[in-house]
Amino acid sequence: MQTPSDEDLMLRVCDGDLNAFGQLVLRHQSEAWRVAYRFTGDATEAEDLAQQAFLRVLDAAPRYSPTAAFRTYLYQVVTRLCLDYHRKKRPVLTEALPECVADTPTPGEEADARERDQFIQNALAALPADYRVAVVLRYFEGLSAAEMAVAMGRSVKAVERLLSRAREALAPSLELFRGKMR
Amino acid sequence: MDCQTAQTNLSAYLRGDLPPEQRSALAAHLRGCRACLASLAALDPLASVLVQSETPPVPPGFEARVLAAARGRRSPVLPVDWSPLRWWRLASGPMHAAAAAMLAVGLGVGLAIGWGARPAAPQVSTSSAAAGGDPLAAYKLDYLSDAPDGSLAGTYLALLTSPNGEGQ
Numbered sequence: 001m002q003t004p005s006d007e008d009l010m011l012r013v014c015d016g017d018l019n020a021f022g023q024l025v026l027r028h029q030s031e032a033w034r035v036a037y038r039f040t041g042d043a044t045e046a047e048d049l050a051q052q053a054f055l056r057v058l059d060a061a062p063r064y065s066p067t068a069a070f071r072t073y074l075y076q077v078v079t080r081l082c083l084d085y086h087r088k089k090r091p092v093l094t095e096a097l098p099e100c101v102a103d104t105p106t107p108g109e110e111a112d113a114r115e116r117d118q119f120i121q122n123a124l125a126a127l128p129a130d131y132r133v134a135v136v137l138r139y140f141e142g143l144s145a146a147e148m149a150v151a152m153g154r155s156v157k158a159v160e161r162l163l164s165r166a167r168e169a170l171a172p173s174l175e176l177f178r179g180k181m182r
Numbered sequence: 183m184d185c186q187t188a189q190t191n192l193s194a195y196l197r198g199d200l201p202p203e204q205r206s207a208l209a210a211h212l213r214g215c216r217a218c219l220a221s222l223a224a225l226d227p228l229a230s231v232l233v234q235s236e237t238p239p240v241p242p243g244f245e246a247r248v249l250a251a252a253r254g255r256r257s258p259v260l261p262v263d264w265s266p267l268r269w270w271r272l273a274s275g276p277m278h279a280a281a282a283a284m285l286a287v288g289l290g291v292g293l294a295i296g297w298g299a300r301p302a303a304p305q306v307s308t309s310s311a312a313a314g315g316d317p318l319a320a321y322k323l324d325y326l327s328d329a330p331d332g333s334l335a336g337t338y339l340a341l342l343t344s345p346n347g348e349g350q
Contacts, residue, residue: 018252025245033240047241054248055255071202120235139232142205144198167228174228 006070013061021061025054028071031141032078038136039082039129041121049085053078068150075143075151079133086129116177123173131166138163183211188218196226209233 004012004020006027012020032053036046056077057064064073124132130152137143137151148159188211194200195208212219212233223230 018249021252022245022249025248029240029244029248033244034237037237043238043241047244047247050240050244051248051251055251058252058255117235120232135228135232138198139229140237142195142198142200142202147198170228174231177231178227 007066010061010064010066010070013058014064021054021058024057024070028074029054031071032074034140035075035078035136036082038121038124038140039132040085041125045085049078049081053081056081072143072147072150075137075141075147076153079137079151080153082133083129119173119177123170123177126173127166127169130162131169134159134162135166135170183207185211185215185218188212188215189221192218192222192225195222196229 004023006024009020009024013024029050032050033046036049036053037043040046040049053074057074068076124135127135133152134148137148143151145156145159148154149156152159152162154162188208191200191204191208195205200208212222212230213236219230219233222233
């Protein structure tokens with residue numbers, strides 16, 4: 001039996017099929033969670049944003065039109081929620097990060113990994129919201145410039161300019177990090 | 183993933199042109215291969231740092247909590263047998279043209295019927311018409327002119343054509 005596409009599942013969601021909605025959540029929860037987590041730096045806020053994203057998809061199902069891949073559409077919804085979150089509330093950096101699963105790391109490696117992750121998250125949090133979203137979508141989610149343009153509601157050139165400025169803004173942190181790791 | 187495949191895909195990785203599964207496999211390789219990581223750093227230093235950081239996994243039970251929230255919403259998505267707006271979005275260009283043409287024809291027919299049904303001219307008062315001229319013509323009852331005496335139609339005509347024109 002052929003696996004239904006995301007677009008097929010969304011058409012079933014339009015007809016009130018919550019099982020189809022559940023399948024979409026299972027398939028794409030990682031994407032929504034990762035963007036929200038990298039943007040907020042907080043696991044609780046991230047889960048709330050990711051959940052809101054899926055509920056918005058559900059609410060908008062009757063108006064859904066498959067003009068772009070569902071994955072890109074979901075990134076668009078999550079991105080808007082992250083930017084709204086930023087406008088309403090300044091993110092709070094957390095000192096304690098959730099445990100990362102690693103392959104039997106040594107205590108030293110674990111400590112280095114946590115320090116690195118905290119460093120990266122702090123550097124991201126210091127960026128303006130739109131720079132941060134651009135970095136998350138490109139470097140953590142691997143979206144192309146065209147996909148980022150759809151997700152962020154901007155032109156491809158505008159997205160590339162954002163990425164360029166984000167790299168410049170992160171350069172000092174990057175040098176600091178590489179100096180520490182030597 | 184081997185190093186040769188990884189090296190071949192580094193540029194596509196940086197452009198965001200790799201499918202998600204392939205991208206994940208390459209990222210996992212980069213975290214464990216200093217040589218390939220150094221190649222990535224030469225292309226994009228930022229990417230070589232960020233790839234080393236793994237995002238924590240989705241919290242357990244996330245999907246169940248989302249579904250519970252979806253079921254608990256006050257206005258759930260209701261099944262729709264047919265939605266005009268959805269039909270319009272999914273229909274092809276010729277279908278749009280046909281629907282527009284039918285709408286125009288329907289409006290035209292409706293207007294024509296409405297125009298034809300309007301009163302043609304103000305009615306002349308039957309009393310004055312009957313008093314001043316042929317009552318049969320005034321009441322447009324000439325088709326009853328051949329009604330025999332004593333018949334219902336004849337009686338009716340007699341009443342109408344009496345001196346006061348009102349059957350009195």
